[in-house]
Amino acid sequence: MRISELAAASGVAVPTIKYYLREGLLPPGRATSATQASYDESHLQRLRLVRSLVEVGGLPLAKVRAVLDVLADPAPAPYTAVSDALAALPPYVVETPPFVRATSALDEIGLAYDPTSSAIAQLEAALAGLEAAGRPLDAAALGRYAAQIMVIARREVDAVEAQRDPEVPAELADVVEDIVLGTILVEPVILALRRLIHAALFRERHQGDSAAGDQKPAASR
Amino acid sequence: MRISELAAASGVAVPTIKYYLREGLLPPGRATSATQASYDESHLQRLRLVRSLVEVGGLPLAKVRAVLDVLADPAPAPYTAVSDALAALPPYVVETPPFVRATSALDEIGLAYDPTSSAIAQLEAALAGLEAAGRPLDAAALGRYAAQIMVIARREVDAVEAQRDPEVPAELADVVEDIVLGTILVEPVILALRRLIHAALFRERHQGDSAAGDQKPAASR
DNA sequence: GCCATTGGAGAGTAGCACTATCTAATATTG
DNA sequence: CAATATTAGATAGTGCTACTCTCCAATGGC
Numbered sequence: 001m002r003i004s005e006l007a008a009a010s011g012v013a014v015p016t017i018k019y020y021l022r023e024g025l026l027p028p029g030r031a032t033s034a035t036q037a038s039y040d041e042s043h044l045q046r047l048r049l050v051r052s053l054v055e056v057g058g059l060p061l062a063k064v065r066a067v068l069d070v071l072a073d074p075a076p077a078p079y080t081a082v083s084d085a086l087a088a089l090p091p092y093v094v095e096t097p098p099f100v101r102a103t104s105a106l107d108e109i110g111l112a113y114d115p116t117s118s119a120i121a122q123l124e125a126a127l128a129g130l131e132a133a134g135r136p137l138d139a140a141a142l143g144r145y146a147a148q149i150m151v152i153a154r155r156e157v158d159a160v161e162a163q164r165d166p167e168v169p170a171e172l173a174d175v176v177e178d179i180v181l182g183t184i185l186v187e188p189v190i191l192a193l194r195r196l197i198h199a200a201l202f203r204e205r206h207q208g209d210s211a212a213g214d215q216k217p218a219a220s221r
Numbered sequence: 222m223r224i225s226e227l228a229a230a231s232g233v234a235v236p237t238i239k240y241y242l243r244e245g246l247l248p249p250g251r252a253t254s255a256t257q258a259s260y261d262e263s264h265l266q267r268l269r270l271v272r273s274l275v276e277v278g279g280l281p282l283a284k285v286r287a288v289l290d291v292l293a294d295p296a297p298a299p300y301t302a303v304s305d306a307l308a309a310l311p312p313y314v315v316e317t318p319p320f321v322r323a324t325s326a327l328d329e330i331g332l333a334y335d336p337t338s339s340a341i342a343q344l345e346a347a348l349a350g351l352e353a354a355g356r357p358l359d360a361a362a363l364g365r366y367a368a369q370i371m372v373i374a375r376r377e378v379d380a381v382e383a384q385r386d387p388e389v390p391a392e393l394a395d396v397v398e399d400i401v402l403g404t405i406l407v408e409p410v411i412l413a414l415r416r417l418i419h420a421a422l423f424r425e426r427h428q429g430d431s432a433a434g435d436q437k438p439a440a441s442r
Numbered sequence: 443g444c445c446a447t448t449g450g451a452g453a454g455t456a457g458c459a460c461t462a463t464c465t466a467a468t469a470t471t472g
Numbered sequence: 473c474a475a476t477a478t479t480a481g482a483t484a485g486t487g488c489t490a491c492t493c494t495c496c497a498a499t500g501g502c
Contacts, residue, residue, distance in 0.1 A: 003448070015492055018449080023490095028449095035448045035498045048353050054490095056350035058279075058312060061490070078427050086416060091279060091409055102413075112421050119416035126409035129277030132269050133402050137410065144376065146414050148369050153418040155365065157426075183419070185351045187412050188312055189358065192323075192344035193367050194411070195307060195404065197374040199300075199340065200333050202400075205378075206299050224479070236461055239480080249480095256467045256479045275459095282459070447500075454493070461486070469478070 001039045003029070010047045017047070025050055025064060049181075057184035063088045067180055074172045081172055085180045087118040091125070099124035101131070109143035152190075156182060222260045224250070231268045238268070246271055246286060270398075278405035284309045288401055295393045302393055306401045308339040312346070320345035322352070330364035373411075377403060 007014045020026040026046055029037030053059045053067060066088035074081035099115070102123040106113050113120060130137050160178055228235045241247040247267055250258030274280045274288065287309035295302035320336070323344040327334050334341060351358050381399055 013492085014448090016490085018451095019491060021449090022451080031449085033448095033499060035450090036500075037449070045355075048355075052350050052354045056312075056347060079424055082423060083420070086420075091277075106417070111417065112424075113417050114420060114424070117417070117420055119413045119420065122409060123413035123417065126277060126406065126413055129273050130406045130410070133273045133406060134266075134269075135402060135406065137407075142410070142414070145373060145411060146418065148373050149411065149414045150418055152366060152369050153415055153422060157419065157422045161426075179419070179423075181354050181356060183416065185347065185354060185356065186358075187415075188343055188347035189351070189363070190366060190370065190411065190415070191408050192340045192347055193363070193370045194374055194408070195340035196327070196332065196334050196338070196344065197367065197371055198378065198400070198404070199304070199307075199335060199338055201374060201378045202303060203300055203333075203335070205382075234461085235479095237459085239482095240460060242480090243482085252480085254468065254479095256481090257469075258480070281457095444502090445500105446502105448498085450496090452493100452495090455491085457490100458488085459486100461484100463484080464482085466481100467479080469476100471476080472474095 001043070003037070003039065006039045006043060006047070009044055010051070012047055012051060020047070020050065023061065023065070025061065025068065049177075052181070052185060056188060058090055059088070059184075063090070063092075071173045071177055071180075074176055078172060078175065081176050082179050083114070083117060085176050086183060089118075089180070089184055091122055093121050093125035095121045095125045095128070097121075101127040105139040105142045108139040109146055111146055156186070222264070224258070224260065227260045227264060227268070230265055231272070233268055233272065241268070241271065244282065244286070246282065246289065270402075273402070273406060277409060279311055280309070280405075284311070284313075292394045292398055292401075295397055299393060299396065302397050303400050304335070304338060306397050307404060310339075310401070310405055312343055314339075314342045314346035316342045316346045316349070318342075322348040326360040326363045329360040330367055332367055377407070 001009070003014055003017060006012075007017055010017075012020075017026065021028060026043060029039040029043065031037045050064055050068075053064045054061070059067070067085055070081060070085040070088070075084055097115075099120050102120050103113070103115060105127070106120075106123075127137060160182065222230070224235055224238060227233075228238055231238075233241075238247065242249060247264060250260040250264065252258045271285055271289075274285045275282070280288070288306055291302060291306040291309070296305055318336075320341050323341050324334070324336060326348070327341075327344075348358060381403065
């Protein structure tokens, strides 16, 4: 495959592909002459991965590179490799330990956690943001969220395990890629569903309100 | 309150506050002389709202302005006003109708939706991203997500209703602000919990793997 | 043989969110 | 009341990101 074909197949402009090559986000093609190189399926797949991370996940290229680095050379222990990769995913918070809001709430609801994980910092930042906006979330409410999410998460983890052939030991890079993509690509699905369901419930309860078009809006909530 | 006090109280630098004033994200203070103006609680609260949207929600300032515009002058019909405000929240997708993946899946799982809402476009983009990455999500799986999220969303909607005094008709701007903040600030909580629970489940199943530190990593998944 | 394409590299661009600097007027403090 | 600090308001500049443009010389395909 030549660069123009790779561009056509991926929907990414040739100059952008060249830029990714320069930046090391895409490995160079196999050089067939001084002015020609050929690309294969692996390049197309890598390009799709990069674009997914950027467009769906909203990662800056520097973070994409961090994810790719972990895939290329994962830490030897699975948990560490996965943590490394997940730490490169947004949101990027500046919060510094101790994460009192997050850890005390999690302790209260009895959820085990790794106090150094990036998700703790994210939770802390989110809880702090709610507090700053005057809408604090207490541990009980957090626990109710956690209970529902546990159902979702358990099913997801089971699905990952189920689709693997237990006879074939998985490559760690594949596991990490699965988890990173499962994390980053499914998140917008969950959020979109939440918004859609909110909208459906809201409309259900305000059916009459909008029909008139421009009646005085204050009533009914 | 003088600008320096407002800066101290909010943690936002004076030049940044001036910038927000110029950009119309913050209403001007009450001028007490040619070179002095005084700010009050409402300015502090507005500043906190802006910073929450920017820092926790990750909104660009242009979108913050769109949200504030809706708060200042909401469409007369509640549903329209809320949709307008939610359309300003990320993620910002470029997808154009028809949203076949999203609508056909939602039809199949029997969830009513507004085909013009931004959440539909987000769902379409997310499903397309999963497909591009070779991990398509079918309607059945989507339905299982929706079932759990329905539980969460229903509780959230009930909570909003419960905290309002039914005797006092709500201002539409307040309702919109509630929903916008409830949407944007709670989303990171949900995502952080999902990641934390994934990590907990993952560690549970890989307890031995990481202990040795640098054994060959391929096994066990 | 000849025109389009390519690899490679540097420079340029657009958008965003500030940040710096300046001026003239006013407030505060010793 | 004089000296110092602060302020509103405005313009210009900065740092960063993610491309996008432009060139060049060397092919590749018709």
